[in-house]
Amino acid sequence: MTDRLKGGCRCGAVGYEIALSGDLPVYCCHCLDCQKWSGSAFAEQGVIREDAIKTQGPVITSPVTSRQGGQTIQYVCGICHSRIYSTNPARPGIALLRAGTLDETDKLRPQAHVWVKSKQPWVTLPGDVPAFEEAPPSEEIRALLRPAS
Numbered sequence: 001m002t003d004r005l006k007g008g009c010r011c012g013a014v015g016y017e018i019a020l021s022g023d024l025p026v027y028c029c030h031c032l033d034c035q036k037w038s039g040s041a042f043a044e045q046g047v048i049r050e051d052a053i054k055t056q057g058p059v060i061t062s063p064v065t066s067r068q069g070g071q072t073i074q075y076v077c078g079i080c081h082s083r084i085y086s087t088n089p090a091r092p093g094i095a096l097l098r099a100g101t102l103d104e105t106d107k108l109r110p111q112a113h114v115w116v117k118s119k120q121p122w123v124t125l126p127g128d129v130p131a132f133e134e135a136p137p138s139e140e141i142r143a144l145l146r147p148a149s
């Protein structure tokens with residue numbers, strides 16, 4: 001069965017729909033870049049197939065170079081500048097959704113926490129969810145966070 005998840009930006013000019021079957025795989029990144037970028041304690045990311053998301057409204061794209069030299073493309077509302085999702089040429093076909101932009105976020109259950117060595121000390125992680133000091137080995141994170149198809 002295919003579900004349709006809906007979401008959008010803060011101002012409402014950009015909306016989107018994601019077609020997927022099964023639950024959205026979500027992880028939280030506690031790295032300092034994500035703290036800076038989100039202006040919060042961690043980022044909550046959903047892993048989707050790039051072709052599963054359809055947006056409408058004034059989406060602009062913005063290339064951003066990471067500290068490691070890789071490049072990501074950020075998909076952003078052109079009016080309120082909410083980041084909606086990003087892609088990375090190193091992971092073709094996969095997109096990372098800012099999960100907090102979904103209309104319904106209360107059912108999301110993160111399946112992994114990464115970069116917990118820089119997490120804020122007041123953030124308490126559930127004991128039954130895998131947590132990684134830094135970035136996990138890519139096979140391990142791929143197995144945990146296979147995008148729903």
Ligand SMILES: [Zn+2]
Nearest residue numbers: 009011077080
């Ligand atoms: Zn907006």
Ligand SMILES: [Zn+2]
Nearest residue numbers: 029030031034
């Ligand atoms: Zn991060």
